[in-house]
Amino acid sequence: MASTAFAAFGVTDNGRNYVVDTNGGLVFSVSKSTGDIVSLLYNGIQCQDSSKMSHIGSGLKSSNVAASTINSQYIKITVKTSTLTQYYIAKACSDFEI
Numbered sequence: 001m002a003s004t005a006f007a008a009f010g011v012t013d014n015g016r017n018y019v020v021d022t023n024g025g026l027v028f029s030v031s032k033s034t035g036d037i038v039s040l041l042y043n044g045i046q047c048q049d050s051s052k053m054s055h056i057g058s059g060l061k062s063s064n065v066a067a068s069t070i071n072s073q074y075i076k077i078t079v080k081t082s083t084l085t086q087y088y089i090a091k092a093c094s095d096f097e098i
Contacts, residue, residue: 077089
């Protein structure tokens with residue numbers, strides 16, 4: 001059985017998106033301008049429908065988006081609009097959980 005190597009748990013800023021790596025096969029990207037999930041890779045397979053982006057029917061449009069790490073175990077992406085606050089949370093995946 002082939003093993004899969006994952007990057008370290010964390011969040012990076014690539015200029016346009018926050019990229020979250022769970023260290024367990026899931027890497028997702030959140031637009032810094034709209035808060036939309038623009039990529040959802042699971043074990044290298046793209047699972048995000050590029051025609052939909054956000055999973056909110058009307059889309060989030062322009063948003064304030066911020067990323068933070070909590071106790072080195074969680075990543076929180078906060079998306080705020082004038083009428084909505086939405087959170088994306090990722091938990092660090094350790095080797096024994098994979």
